Amino acid sequence: MKKIVSDLCEDDVIHVGVVEKVRAAIPDEDVLVDVAELFKVFGDSTRTRILSALFVSELCVCDIASLLNMTKSAVSHQLRILRQTKIVKNRKQGKEVYYSLDDEHISRIYKMALEHLSEEK
Amino acid sequence: MKKIVSDLCEDDVIHVGVVEKVRAAIPDEDVLVDVAELFKVFGDSTRTRILSALFVSELCVCDIASLLNMTKSAVSHQLRILRQTKIVKNRKQGKEVYYSLDDEHISRIYKMALEHLSEEK
DNA sequence: ATAACAGTTGAACAAGTATTCAACCGTTCA
């Protein structure tokens, strides 16, 4: 007679001591959610393309759309996400809205990712 | 008579010179796709929780499942993604499979994100 | 005033993805 086996782990976990040590050492749940949220913003090639452009120069929406061969609408939607997460800022001048990077850390994280990828063979 | 206006940018882009300068300066499209792919892997709180645990100690699947209160199946699915992107490695010992970090860069990128988040007020 | 344009927005659609569920593989041990 085959026993129904739970897909969860039993109470007698394999390494209780290690698990408790790790549980005490990792950041709080909500911090890890924030970390994931930040990375999620970078996890789209449209947004990484926009950011890589803004590393070079401040740009208006139409410039970005032209550069990436996208509609202004699609660009604007992505810029809203980058704005809400405080990664870019904007200033309005006449009809145009100029976007630029809002945070120094961002380019360091981005460059570190490039470095990581280039060191793979 | 209202003209139908394209949502794309006209040929007479606002700042032709700047756009061309930026176009020449940004990395190739496929590199930026790779950057996005890497960040996408970090862009899920389950995976950041797994990674934060592995920063502390090597762990088997059942340990991770117990620690995060998830099914072994769900954990295994995410570990497969982390394995395919060369972020974690595993070794088999008896019935158990032990996972650990495969790359030094990963923890630096992760710690930099934590630093970024903690410096926000 | 009104036309033209830069940009934004919300709804709708399509594509991607994390978890669940059930079945399965391989190793250990009785």
Add this chain to the structure above:
DNA sequence: TGAACGGTTGAATACTTGTTCAACTGTTAT
């Protein structure tokens, strides 16, 4: 040998998300 267990896998489901489309706002210039 076969039951138990750690772990993996594929299909199904529910959810998230990026782009498109159309309508709209605000500013400039005629």
